[in-house]
Amino acid sequence: MYDLGTRKRALALVAQGRSLNSVSRETGISRYAIRSWQTRIEPLKRTGKPCPRCEDVPSPPKSPAAYAYLLGLYLGDGCISPHHRGVYFMRVVLDNAWPGIINACEAAMRAVRPDNSIFRVRKQGCVAVSGASKHWPCLFPQHGPGMKHNRKIALEPWQEAIVDTHPWEFIRGLMHSDGCRITNWTEKTVAGVRKRYEYPRYFFSNKSDDIRKLFTDTLDKVGVEWTTLARGSDPFNISIARKASVTLLDTHVGPKY
Incomplete structure (x- = not known):
């Protein structure tokens, strides 16, 4: 670094x-x-729109809670692509089934870059919440060529400080992109009677070892217990099933909406 x-x-x-x-x-x-x-960096000097990371003494982004949420969304379902004249597009692609998350993503993007254009591109079954700015690469230094699971993903110290201060916003962004809340069930025989029991469970799935570790490290900080479920030989899935931990996620994250 x-x-x-x-x-x-x-x-x-x-x-x-x-x-x-x-x-x-x-x-x-x-x-x-x-x-x-x-x-x-060079194109960033030519824009009149301020960026806290490009100042001689860099500072945290505006609205750090919104940034932590947007960081989680970006690591899950986002990408940054160069356009022309030093402009970059950030896109977070979200399922049409969750209009509340689409609204929350747009609000977070506007809070982080209030001086830039934010818009939606509708596609079959999904919406790409997009923003144009010359400053996305310095705000999200995880940007790089290729898929995230094929390259190193690590937070810079100033990002770690934001996640430490707003851990639930970061977890919520990751869960809203690559997570879900489901209802599991099992059957047991009690006093000779077969009974069905249902219980809620959260899952987070991502192919990147680094992103999964960022997720589980943050869960550890807020006291959420988790386990890894391997799909074949690949530990892509993180499960949260203990009652107290599910209650914490219900309080701070909740089902997709």
């Missing part, structure tokens, strides 16, 4: 006409990293 000052110094050397090779040798920073900063 490199702080913003280090990135700007490397870009300043490139701006002097130095080659990526020479700057890489002098700074010890890979050419790939410097090249990515040219597309992610």
Whole structure:
């Protein structure tokens, strides 16, 4: 990880006409990293719309609770794509069955980037809540090429501080993207009579080991007990079934809506 000052110094050397090779040798920073900063940082300087992460002294994003929720949604069902002239699109694709979550996603995106355009793109069976901004990559540094489960996903220290302060918002975003609340049932024979018992359960499923760990680490912080259920040999599914833990999730997350 490199702080913003280090990135700007490397870009300043490139701006002097130095080659990526020479700057890489002098700074010890890979050419790939410097090249990515040219597309992610330089365009950000040309916009008049403020970004807390691009300031000389970076600060947390606006509305940190909304940011924690949007971060969870992004890690589950979101992507960031370059457009043109340094503009990026963030898209969070959500099922039409959950209009409340679609509304909550749009509200969070507007709270995090109130000066940028936020809109919905309707597709068959789903809605892509989208926003255009030059600053999505610095607000969501997990952005990168390829699928999330094929690359390293780690929070930067300022993101960890937000999640530590707003853990339930982060959990809610992850659950609203890749989670569900279901009713399980079982049968038992009591005094010779076969009876059916039903009980609620939460599931979270994601192919990324890193994202699942972010989810379970945050569950640990708020006192939620969980188990891993392997699908074949792949531990994609996290289960929350203990009564006290289900009650916590019912209180702070609830079913999709």
